[in-house]
Amino acid sequence: MNVLTDNAELFLTGFKNTGILFVFSAFFALILGTIVAGMRVSPVPAMQATGTFYVNAVRNTPLTLILAFFALGYPQLGLPDLSFMAAAIVGLSLYTATYVSEAIRSGINTVSVGQSEAARAIGLPFMQTLTLIVLPQAFRSVVPPLFSVFIALLKNTTVAAGFSVLEAGAIRAYLSERGEPLLPGLLWVALIFMVLVLGILTPLQRYLEKKWRVAR
């Protein structure tokens, strides 16, 4: 307990930044991932190819490398300056979007072909078929895998500690330098992560599943 109370400001800063990284990355990843999933099922070959290339290229690159690029490589390109926090959000979003895209695409595959055929039959173009008919149905079937992706994202935020973002992953290094025993420190970090997952993400998942349940 002492480790937590003696270093309260460290835990607060750390988990506050973890929260910021998570909320923004999840938001952007959800938007980008949905767009990419839409590209991959679109009838335009160029868009399909772009979406497929993006997913395969980024999903198969280690997150550490992606963040290293944004923290160490990007500033040398002479583009607008990004804070380390912003750079980490961009990196995490780009990475997580590929997983979101694949989860949503698997949801799209569960929507029966008749749905989009019916949509086309009443004259809806592709964009409307996708956004009005297919995606709403797809989303409710992908709540569990999508939440797995977001839980993974929450834990992935700790990678940013290596690139100058003081979040939960950096707490350990700070505690060690302050001469605090490591095990209680690590246990507190793990415990807070569990609280975040079990206390916030899991209830949210359950709520959405219930709300969007389909009678089959």
Place this chain on the structure above:
Amino acid sequence: MKKFFSKKSLGVAAVFTAAALALSGCGGDTGGGSTEGGGEAGLTYEVAKDVALTGSPTFDAIKSSGKIRIGVKEDQPGLGYLDAATGERSGFDIEIARWMAASLGVPADKIEFKPIPSANRETALANGDVDLYVGTYSITDKRKKLVDFAGPYFITGQGLLVAKDNTDIKSEKDLAGKKVCSATGSTPIQNIRENFPEATPVEYDLYSKCVENLKTGQVDAVTTDQAILLGYASQDPDNLKVVGEPFTVEKYGIGLPLGDTALRTFLNTTLTDGNATWTKIYDATLGASGTKVEQPAVDQY
């Protein structure tokens, strides 16, 4: 085919057995008293024989295994450095480690150096992954609760490394609005966060990444113990320089498992009695920059 393999492996086994026999015989011959080679600086240490040290579990483990495992840094030129090309370790800390091993009766070729990053030092010592830790390990009261320290064997303080052509930063008073880099969570970066709120802290897991960023102009200064910075500056004097005076006090100690008082007393005695050796080590490593430093007195707390 199968037969061929079994024959071959038999042959290999025979060779290994012979080698093992030869080695053990050899070990018996040079049981003590021989002088083993040190680092590239040509330093050698008398390997003690029949070391009388009772009541030290760490020493007992070293004695029964015949080798010693020492935790070190390997990205700090002049202190603890591993030349990736040659596999050669060099630096002040490395030499201190070799000296201490020799005083415990372990020749240089029986030292197993293990790179342990700063954040894992206490754990490595507590878990018995290493017997000793010699790598810019500052003695602090809080750490004394987790590990024991022999020494100090060196005293330094937080300093600043900047690019050679930098004229803005002359001391720690000029840090406002500057990007200052150090290792993640390290004492120097915590000091910057707390006492220099106008500076922007930048953290990477390794000091070498900070130095790289300094050379490309992404950070304005690198801060950590001045001894470490002098090492970097001496490696690349055309691009880097150390400015100002140390503005904290750091005492480097030899980390050892908590409660091993017998070993600590033994190492402290070695450091105190071996003043001439200490001076030789300093002159051959950090002292290459031309500075002369007196060995600090050990603190038998």
